[in-house]
Amino acid sequence: xxQDSDNYVALGFGKDYAWIDLANSLEWNGFGKxxxxxxxxxxxxxxxxxWNLAPPPPRPxxxxxxxxxxxxxxxxxxxxxxxxxxxxxxxxxxxxxxxxLVRVKLFQRQNGxxxxxxxxxxxxPWILSRIAASFVEMMELNRPxxxxxxxxxxxxxxxxxxxxxNTRRWCNDRTCGNRDRVRRSRSRDKTTTRTxxxxxx
Numbered sequence: 001x002x003q004d005s006d007n008y009v010a011l012g013f014g015k016d017y018a019w020i021d022l023a024n025s026l027e028w029n030g031f032g033k034x035x036x037x038x039x040x041x042x043x044x045x046x047x048x049x050x051w052n053l054a055p056p057p058p059r060p061x062x063x064x065x066x067x068x069x070x071x072x073x074x075x076x077x078x079x080x081x082x083x084x085x086x087x088x089x090x091x092x093x094x095x096x097x098x099x100x101l102v103r104v105k106l107f108q109r110q111n112g113x114x115x116x117x118x119x120x121x122x123x124x125p126w127i128l129s130r131i132a133a134s135f136v137e138m139m140e141l142n143r144p145x146x147x148x149x150x151x152x153x154x155x156x157x158x159x160x161x162x163x164x165x166n167t168r169r170w171c172n173d174r175t176c177g178n179r180d181r182v183r184r185s186r187s188r189d190k191t192t193t194r195t196x197x198x199x200x201x
Contacts, residue, residue, distance in 0.1 A: 008046045012172065016160040018051040019135040022066065023073045023158050030176055032154040038066055053130045057123050069097060069128055073135060077158050080144045097132035100125050152176040 008014055013021045025037040025047075037043040044061035048054060076090050101120040106113050119126035138144065138160070150157040150171035157171035170176045 008050055012157070013047070014050045016162075017134040017138055018047060018053065018131045019073050019138070020158055020160065021047050021051075022070050022131055023077060025070060026074070027157070028155050030152055030155045038063060038070070047131075048127055051130075051134075053127045054119075054122060057127065059123070062124050062128075065124070065128060069131065073132075074158070076135070077147060078149075080139075080147050081149055081158075083145075094132055094135065097128050098136070100129045150176050 013024065025043065027035045027037060029035065038061075041060060044066060045056060048056065072090065072093050076086055076094070079086055079090075102117045103120060104115050105118040106115050108114075119129075138147070143166075146161040146166055148159055148161055148168070150159065151169065152171075155171060155176050157176075159168070159171050161168040
C-alpha cells in the first residue's frame with residue numbers, strides 16, 4: 001500500500017487540497033491525452049486514505065456523484081482563476097454536499113482534549129462533504145487568487161501557488177515548464193535557420 005501512496009504523490013496528487021486532487025483526476029498528460037482516474041476503482045480510495053477523510057467506506061465509490069462534484073469544483077475553480085465571483089447556483093450546489101449530519105466528539109490527545117466533527121452516518125456522503133469543505137477552507141483561510149491553471153494547453157492541471165511572491169507558473173517546472181522551454185528553443189532555432197537561409201540567398 002505504501003507503494004500505491006508513493007505513486008499517488010509521484011503523479012502530482014496529495015500536495016495542496018483534497019478538492020484539487022479530485023478536480024485533477026480528469027488528467028491531461030501534457031500532450032492532450034486525457035485520463036479519467038475515477039474510472040479506476042482503486043483511485044478514489046487513494047484520495048480518501050491520503051487525506052485521512054474517513055475509514056475505508058464499506059461500499060464502492062459513487063462514481064456519478066464524484067464526477068458531478070468534480071465538474072462543480074472545476075467550474076468554480078475556473079471562475080476564481082478568471083477573477084469572477086461564484087454565483088448562487090454553484091454555492092447552493094456546494095452546500096448540498098456539505099449538508100451532512102454531524103456531532104462534536106472529544107478525543108484525548110497528548111497535548112490535551114481535542115474536538116472533531118464526526119458524521120452520524122459514516123460513508124461516502126461524509127467523504128464528499130470533506131472534499132467540498134476543503135474548497136471552502138481554501139477560500140476562507142487562504143488566497144483564492146493563488147489558484148492557477150497550468151498554461152500548457154495540453155495539461156490543464158489546477159494548482160495552488162504557495163510561492164512567497166505568487167510567481168509559480170507551471171504545474172511542474174520539470175515537465176510542462178521544461179516542455180515549454182524546449183518548444184521555445186526549437187522555435188528560435190527554426191527562426192535563426194530561416195534567417196541565415198534568407199541571407200545566403
